[in-house]
Amino acid sequence: MSSKVAAAPQTINVAKDAKAKALNEKSANTITEAPANDEIPNDGTGVLKLDPWLGPFADGLRSRFSKAQEWIQKINKYEGGLDAFSKGYEKYGITVAPNNDITYREWAPNAISAHFIGDFNNWDRLSHPMTKNPFGVWEITLPAVNGKPAIEHGSKLKITMETPNMGHIDRLPAWIEYVTQDLSVSPVYDARFWNPEKYVFKNPRPAKPKSARVYEAHVGISTNEYRVGTYKEFTANTLPRIKKLGYNVIQLMAIQEHAYYASFGYQVTSFFAASSRYGTPEDLKELIDTAHGMGIYVLLDIVHSHACKNVLDGLNMFDGSDHLYFHEGGKGRHDLWDSRLFNYGHHEVLRFLLSNLRYYMEEFQFDGFRFDGVTSILYTHHGIGTGFSGGYHEYFGPNVDEEGVVYLMLANEMLHEVYPDCITIAEDVSGMPALCLKLSLGGVGFDYRLAMAIPDMWIKILKEKQDEDWDLTNICWTLTNRRHGEKTIAYAESHDQALVGDKTILFWLCDKELYTHMSTLTDYSPIISRGIALHKMIRLLTHSLGGEGYLNFEGNEFGHPEWLDFPRAGNNNSFHYARRQFNLVDDQLLRYRWLNDFDAAMQNLEDKFGWLAAPQAYISLKHEGDKVIVFERAGLLFIFNFHHSNSFTDYRVGVEEAGTYKVVLNTDRPEFGGFNRIDESVKFYTTDMPWNNRRNFTQVYRKFSDGH
Numbered sequence: 171m172s173s174k175v176a177a178a179p180q181t182i183n184v185a186k187d188a189k190a191k192a193l194n195e196k197s198a199n200t201i202t203e204a205p206a207n208d209e210i211p212n213d214g215t216g217v218l219k220l221d222p223w224l225g226p227f228a229d230g231l232r233s234r235f236s237k238a239q240e241w242i243q244k245i246n247k248y249e250g251g252l253d254a255f256s257k258g259y260e261k262y263g264i265t266v267a268p269n270n271d272i273t274y275r276e277w278a279p280n281a282i283s284a285h286f287i288g289d290f291n292n293w294d295r296l297s298h299p300m301t302k303n304p305f306g307v308w309e310i311t312l313p314a315v316n317g318k319p320a321i322e323h324g325s326k327l328k329i330t331m332e333t334p335n336m337g338h339i340d341r342l343p344a345w346i347e348y349v350t351q352d353l354s355v356s357p358v359y360d361a362r363f364w365n366p367e368k369y370v371f372k373n374p375r376p377a378k379p380k381s382a383r384v385y386e387a388h389v390g391i392s393t394n395e396y397r398v399g400t401y402k403e404f405t406a407n408t409l410p411r412i413k414k415l416g417y418n419v420i421q422l423m424a425i426q427e428h429a430y431y432a433s434f435g436y437q438v439t440s441f442f443a444a445s446s447r448y449g450t451p452e453d454l455k456e457l458i459d460t461a462h463g464m465g466i467y468v469l470l471d472i473v474h475s476h477a478c479k480n481v482l483d484g485l486n487m488f489d490g491s492d493h494l495y496f497h498e499g500g501k502g503r504h505d506l507w508d509s510r511l512f513n514y515g516h517h518e519v520l521r522f523l524l525s526n527l528r529y530y531m532e533e534f535q536f537d538g539f540r541f542d543g544v545t546s547i548l549y550t551h552h553g554i555g556t557g558f559s560g561g562y563h564e565y566f567g568p569n570v571d572e573e574g575v576v577y578l579m580l581a582n583e584m585l586h587e588v589y590p591d592c593i594t595i596a597e598d599v600s601g602m603p604a605l606c607l608k609l610s611l612g613g614v615g616f617d618y619r620l621a622m623a624i625p626d627m628w629i630k631i632l633k634e635k636q637d638e639d640w641d642l643t644n645i646c647w648t649l650t651n652r653r654h655g656e657k658t659i660a661y662a663e664s665h666d667q668a669l670v671g672d673k674t675i676l677f678w679l680c681d682k683e684l685y686t687h688m689s690t691l692t693d694y695s696p697i698i699s700r701g702i703a704l705h706k707m708i709r710l711l712t713h714s715l716g717g718e719g720y721l722n723f724e725g726n727e728f729g730h731p732e733w734l735d736f737p738r739a740g741n742n743n744s745f746h747y748a749r750r751q752f753n754l755v756d757d758q759l760l761r762y763r764w765l766n767d768f769d770a771a772m773q774n775l776e777d778k779f780g781w782l783a784a785p786q787a788y789i790s791l792k793h794e795g796d797k798v799i800v801f802e803r804a805g806l807l808f809i810f811n812f813h814h815s816n817s818f819t820d821y822r823v824g825v826e827e828a829g830t831y832k833v834v835l836n837t838d839r840p841e842f843g844g845f846n847r848i849d850e851s852v853k854f855y856t857t858d859m860p861w862n863n864r865r866n867f868t869q870v871y872r873k874f875s876d877g878h
Contacts, residue, residue: 214612230566238579252584258525263345270314278489279306281331288327333490359483373463378591381782382719385417396745401453416773432736437478467537475543476509514577538593547574582615606656632678660716668734676729725750728766764843790824790862824864
């Protein structure tokens with residue numbers, strides 16, 4: 171690589187003002203609907219109008235749709251509909267009546283007897299017996315004492331049961347809303363009666379964003395200090411950063427209580443309890459309320475794909491049986507995750523899971539969910555040892571867990587029926603057709619799917635090839651290879667790529683020089699300058715070409731220098747890598763701020779022009795020799811020069827709309843770590859002559875700067 175950094179890669183956006191506003195108002199929602207004049211069949215095969223290639227699998231579509239309708243009819247008949255059914259938390263678990271009577275209900279059909287115990291009765295195992303109804307639900311009511319609840323707020327409690335196979339067992343209530351852990355005593359959680367003064371939300375939910383710009387965040391690591399961060403700190407310190415960057419959706423990880431911090435929140439023990447590691451439920455409500463005041467949606471990373479196998483403080487063996495919430499035997503165990511698998515075909519399990527979703531929407535005012543591990547829910551093999559070629563036969567037949575598919579159908583139908591503006595995102599690696607179509611079309615009902623192939627592609631390229639050898643055709647194909655009519659969230663890297671054992675994109679690009687050459691007091695080395703340039707270009711290309719939404723994991727926007735690793739025995743329980751070093755951005759002598767500022771410019775430009783909500787881009791040029799990509803979307807003309815040494819003067823590019831164009835974003839600006847080689851005062855006039863299958867062309871003027 172030449173020591174002259176003038177030829178580092180760069181990209182520009184140019185916009186034609188007249189066209190941009192109109193395209194900005196076009197929503198990608200329009201592509202999820204079948205043609206208006208077509209009559210949609212009511213048997214789950216409406217998706218065939220969008221994708222006729224699914225024709226041979228029409229029976230499979232009808233089967234899953236029919237089973238979903240059977241459940242809806244059953245729930246309508248016996249439970250009063252999905253709305254009422256999903257409010258199980260108002261009846262199950264520990265509830266407090268307006269007169270302060272406390273009622274506790276628990277589904278545990280295998281138990282012979284059950285007693286409610288805790289600080290309130292000095293842990294007397296016989297003083298508060300519970301009664302069992304014909305459906306296996308135990309119940310007890312504690313009348314108010316002098317008008318006050320009989321159990322003190324914050325006090326510990328449990329249910330103790332006699333079982334035919336395990337004798338006497340103690341468990342935490344399955345629907346408990348607050349649990350705490352004192353590691354100095356035991357890793358086992360304590361259940362607490364949580365009955366504080368009700369939090370009053372100050373801000374209404376904001377309007378649903380047309381373009382989803384998602385900031386994936388973990389409260390615990392959102393501090394640069396060597397400890398677990400708190401909800402209140404996130405509210406005060408991190409929310410303003412997210413707002414300034416221009417993101418309009420936050421995806422919160424590791425909220426449901428989990429036994430092991432290093433599990434990243436994916437080994438859930440208490441599904442209705444917001445993690446006490448970061449503070450109280452009221453602190454989390456304040457966080458969401460404050461985000462709403464900033465106009466930001468908040469999604470919960472929900473884990474319904476599996477559950478922690480803990481017995482003492484989880485759902486496993488809850489009533490002494492192996493099959494209460496889960497399948498029995500091997501079918502109920504995930505070999506790779508070492509966890510338990512839900513029985514999605516059971517009435518009470520559906521009540522528990524659907525109510526779990528409703529609880530977070532209603533009580534915490536979340537705006538939707540990112541469903542974790544959807545691939546595991548969809549298939550009987552759970553994705554273990556299975557590669558997906560994209561052949562439609564992989565999405566139907568015996569390998570598909572139809573009960574899991576139907577659960578997701580019901581979950582999305584309930585959520586969108588009760589909360590029409592909610593957002594649901596599926597983490598599915600398989601590419602299941604119709605995953606992001608409405609139930610009425612035969613779809614599973616998600617709003618978006620994660621484009622999981624995109625970050626895999628970038629990491630593979632960075633690991634295996636020099637950037638001068640990148641295959642632009644393959645890059646563009648991966649970025650645009652998504653199902654027609656189903657919206658996608660694109661991302662260059664997520665939390666998975668940040669974990670120990672891998673490296674972030676900037677780390678792959680710059681490696682050890684991140685530790686020696688990121689200060690502006692050091693020379694701007696070729697490796698750092700090119701790494702910074704490619705970091706910006708990779709993210710903008712992914713953002714503008716890869717989907718109908720965009721996601722970033724916190725810290726990666728400024729090229730976080732180190733991986734992510736939670737405290738564990740293997741690292742002497744160190745917090746060194748379990749934090750986000752936002753202090754690096756705030757230091758004006760470090761080059762990280764350039765990437766942070768570019769990310770903000772990119773998000774705010776999308777907010778103005780709305781390319782994520784516009785139809786998919788038209789790529790007019792992928793030139794392997796010049797290493798140039800050109801495409802149009804939402805009235806913007808995107809031009810990327812990935813060449814490692816060549817700049818181009820008067821480079822001819824095709825453009826559909828005639829008119830005058832100007833630069834609106836340029837990665838080579840000095841404030842983004844660039845070298846100011848593009849004269850932004852120049853206007854670009856189109857010529858009425860076809861070029862690269864576009865009706866017009868323009869000549870792109872590039873000002874070349876030789877050196878620093």
